Structure formats: C-alpha cells, structure tokens
Amino acid sequence: MQGVTPEQAHWHPPGIANPLGATYVHTILIQDFVADVLIKGGPPLAATAFGGKIGISEMPPVEGDITAWDLWGRSVEVDLDAVREYGKAVQAETDNFFSSLTEAEMNRQIDTPLGKQTVLFMINVALLGHTHDHTGEISCLKGLQGDKGYVV
Secondary structure: OOOOOOHHOOOOOOOOOOOHHHHHHHHHHHHHHHHHHHHHOOOOHOOOOOOOOEEEOOOOOOOOHHHHHHHHHHOOOOOOHHHHHHHHHHHHHHHHHHHOHHHHHHOOOOEEEEEEHHHHHHHHHHHHHHHHHHHHHHHHHHHHHOOOOOOO
C-alpha cells in the first residue's frame, strides 16, 4: 500500500475485481475479526478502540452473500490515512497475540465459519494465507494502474 493515492484506491478495475482500497480494508477487517473474535474470543478493534474510526464510509455486509460484498467493495469510500492507522493497530495487536502463543494454544479447537478448526489452522489460512492472497491482488491492481506492485 506504500505510495497508494486515493485515486488509485478507488479506481474501478475492469471486470468484477474490487477496487484496491476495498480489498485493503477487507484484509485488515478479517485479520481483526479472526484474531480478536474467533481466536481470542473478544471484540474486534473495529468495534472498540476504532469504533467508527477505521476510515470507511460503511461497514461491509455481515452476511456471506457475495453480491452484497461486491456491491460494498465497489461503493465504499476509503480514507487511506485512517485505514493505515487502524491497520497498524490491528497488526500490533496480532503481533502481541502471536508472541504469546503456546503449542497448546495453537492446537486449541475453536468454532469458525469453516467449522471446528485449530487456532494454528486459522492463523495459517485466515490470517497468513488470506493476507498473502490479497497482497498479490493489491499488487496486481497497482500494476494495472501503472504503478509498481511488490516492492522487491
């Protein structure tokens, strides 16, 4: 997201892909939800310290209807500075949580939208894998706009 402008964040790519800004905030919201709600069992930062301050014009739909998500992604307005601050807070909270994990905690079973899973599975799939996938998508969306994607 380094150097992304508001114009780049809200650019509508051809086809059905969501704008870069919606993808960015979606990635952070999922990290916040998975780490704080599913794994730790508490409220997400989006509902506490950052309630109403995460930098988006509206929250995404709660239901899993893909059409509702697509509509949200193409209409949400993203304040990049506010989302970056929220993202830093989510990352710090996640880093603190990771540093405290024990082997027993990683093997603990939790109820998830994917059924009963271990904490380690959710870290690998819903935190690391999900973030990795959307990082590639964001990089591509930057490239389609003539900007450098990955910074390597």
